[in-house]
Each structure stands twice: as C-alpha cells, then as structure tokens.
Amino acid sequence: MKKIALFLFHSLVFVLLTILTQVGGVIYLLSIWMARKWPVKPRYKTLLVFLALYLFVTLLLVPPVASVLGREKLSHTSKIKPAFFLTDLLNRNYVRPEMNKMLHEAENRLAGTAIEIRYLDANFPFCYGFPLLPHLSHNDGKKIDIAFVYQTRDGKITGKQKSVSGYGVFEGPKPGEPNQMRQCRNRGYRHYGFTRYLTLGRINSKLVFSASGTKRLIESFLGSKRLGKIFIEPHLKQRLHLTDPRIRYQGCRSVRHDDHIHLQLR
Ligand SMILES: [Zn+2]
Numbered sequence: 574m575k576k577i578a579l580f581l582f583h584s585l586v587f588v589l590l591t592i593l594t595q596v597g598g599v600i601y602l603l604s605i606w607m608a609r610k611w612p613v614k615p616r617y618k619t620l621l622v623f624l625a626l627y628l629f630v631t632l633l634l635v636p637p638v639a640s641v642l643g644r645e646k647l648s649h650t651s652k653i654k655p656a657f658f659l660t661d662l663l664n665r666n667y668v669r670p671e672m673n674k675m676l677h678e679a680e681n682r683l684a685g686t687a688i689e690i691r692y693l694d695a696n697f698p699f700c701y702g703f704p705l706l707p708h709l710s711h712n713d714g715k716k717i718d719i720a721f722v723y724q725t726r727d728g729k730i731t732g733k734q735k736s737v738s739g740y741g742v743f744e745g746p747k748p749g750e751p752n753q754m755r756q757c758r759n760r761g762y763r764h765y766g767f768t769r770y771l772t773l774g775r776i777n778s779k780l781v782f783s784a785s786g787t788k789r790l791i792e793s794f795l796g797s798k799r800l801g802k803i804f805i806e807p808h809l810k811q812r813l814h815l816t817d818p819r820i821r822y823q824g825c826r827s828v829r830h831d832d833h834i835h836l837q838l839r
Contacts, residue, residue: 592706594663595697596635600627631664639667639698644714647692648673652680654732656691656720656739657773665705667698669714671799671838676717679793688786688793689732693718693739693833707771707828715801715838719794722786726779730786733777736832741772744782744831750808757825768828787834788813794836795819804835 583605590597604623611618636646644667647653653676660666676690683690695717697705705711708718720739724730735742743766746752757765787809794800795817804823805815809831823830 594627594631594665595699595703595705596630596664597627600630631662635664635698642699644668644696644698645670645673647676647695647717650677650680652683652688653677653690653692656693656734657737660692660694664698665694665696666692667714668695668717669838672715672717675794675797675799675836675838678797678799679790682793682796683789686786686789687730688722688790690790690793691720691732691734691739693720707768710827710837717836719790719834719836721833722783722790723777723780724783724786726781730783731780733780735777735780736772736775738771738773740832741768741770742775742832743769743829744809746806746808746831747812750811753807753822753825754829760825762825764828765825766829768832784813788815791815791820791834799838801837801839802835803837804830806831 583601587598587601590601591599601623604619604626607626608619608622611622615621639645646661647655647666647668649655655661655666672695676692680690694705694708694711696711696714697703701714702712708716710716711718718740720734721744722730723733723735745754754766791803791805791813794803800819803817803820804827805820806829807822810820810822823835
C-alpha cells in the first residue's frame with residue numbers, strides 16, 4: 574500500500590512539474606534515482622538534488638540545446654523584462670529568434686516613452702506541439718503574452734502590474750461596450766474567465782489601466798511585418814480605436830483577453 578501511495582505521489586509531482594516547466598518532471602525522476610545512489614543521509618535529499626540539478630539544467634543546459642533546435646530565451650533590456658519573476662526560471666520564456674527581433678523593433682519604436690514591454694508566458698524550449706498550459710496555442714515558439722500598461726492616478730506610466738503573475742486582473746467592458754464575457758457565458762463557455770484564479774495575489778491596487786499607454790504599446794507591435802495576429806477583447810479594441818485587421822478576437826474556447834495581450838508571429 575505504501576509503495577502504491579509513493580508511486581502515485583511521484584507520478585503527480587512528475588506531471589505537475591512537466592506542466593509547469595516542461596523539463597522539471599524528467600529532472601525530478603533523475604533526482605530520485607541520484608538521491609538513492611547518494612550514500613549520505615541528509616533530510617530532504619531528493620529535494621536538494623532536484624534543486625541543484627534543476628538550476629544546472631535550466632540555466633546552463635537548456636539554452637544552448639534549445640538554440641540548436643530553433644528557440645531562444647527572450648532577451649532582456651532596460652525596456653523588455655518579465656512581468657513575473659518566475660517566468661524565466663520555469664522555462665516559459667522561449668521563442669523563435671524572430672520574436673526577439675520583433676520585440677526589439679517594438680522597443681525602438683517606444684524610445685522616449687516610459688512604456689515597457691513586460692512579457693508573460695511565451696513557449697517552452699522544446700518540442701513543436703508541446704503546449705505551455707493553460708495556453709494551448711503556445712506550442713510552437715511563435716506566441717507570447719504581453720502585460721497591459723498601467724499608470725498612477727495622476728497619469729504617470731509604470732512598468733508595474735496589478736497581479737503577481739501578471740494575469741487575472743480584468744479591464745472589463747464599460748456600459749455601451751461589447752460584452753464578450755456575457756456572450757461566452759451564455760453560450761456555455763464557463764471557463765472563459767478562469768484566469769481570475771491565476772493572479773497569485775493582487776498588488777498595486779492604486780494603479781489604473783493606461784488606455785493611451787496600452788494603445789501605444791500595441792501600435793509598436795503593429796509596425797512589424799513579422800507580426801501575425803494580436804488577440805485582445807473586442808471592448809478594448811473598440812475603446813482603444815484599434816482597426817488593424819491583424820487584431821482579432823480569440824473566440825470563446827480561449828480565455829478572456831482583457832488582462833493581457835496575446836501576440837503571434839506570422
Ligand atoms: Zn497567449
């Protein structure tokens with residue numbers, strides 16, 4: 574009985590780490606095996622081996638191998654940074670090289686403004702078709718989510734977010750704007766707003782959505798020929814007066830896009 578419980582526990586950790594980081598599940602199995610070979614008996618031996626191995630693989634092994642296979646890490650600059658401090662450590666920051674080029678072009682277009690490009694989930698380093706959950710389409714190195722731009726109540730643009738993860742704080746429709754959330758709910762898509770559970774905590778409650786900053790940010794991407802599509806909720810598309818045909822609605826099968834912007838390459 575104890576063996577079955579242990580097997581189920583290891584299986585669960587394997588699946589969770591794979592969903593979260595792609596390589597973490599395999600590293601966990603390797604850690605169990607290595608810890609058994611380790612003759613000394615410190616407490617939390619498997620955890621220690623896992624942490625050391627995970628850091629080694631993520632920081633030193635994955636980047637060069639992913640690069641050979643066609644994906645690279647999102648590069649950081651003074652204006653391009655992750656919105657969530659764990660995104661890079663969880664290997665959720667890999668893209669095709671064209672994406673880095675597109676972001677740098679956008680960064681140049683934003684020169685002289687206070688607007689930053691704060692990225693959220695992109696793709697995992699390996700395997701075409703391996704989804705980065707909960708985003709089913711982030712599976713080919715061509716997709717990335719970008720955080721909205723926020724400002725203080727007196728209009729000062731900031732790079733800060735309203736949730737720890739960067740997801741789940743919605744800029745909902747105002748009276749008179751299209752309400753896609755209601756439509757999707759009425760059609761039975763109950764999961765449409767489930768990202769509200771992924772905030773990991775709300776922060777910076779005094780900040781407000783910057784319509785002009787977010788519009789300028791989106792326009793910086795629209796200037797690129799590498800851009801395929803942008804997803805944002807219809808009420809924000811209307812509010813920001815965005816008319817470019819590459820700005821689409823993602824459909825009720827996806828999740829709300831009034832807490833972030835989704836970009837994909839051509
Ligand atoms: Zn996305």
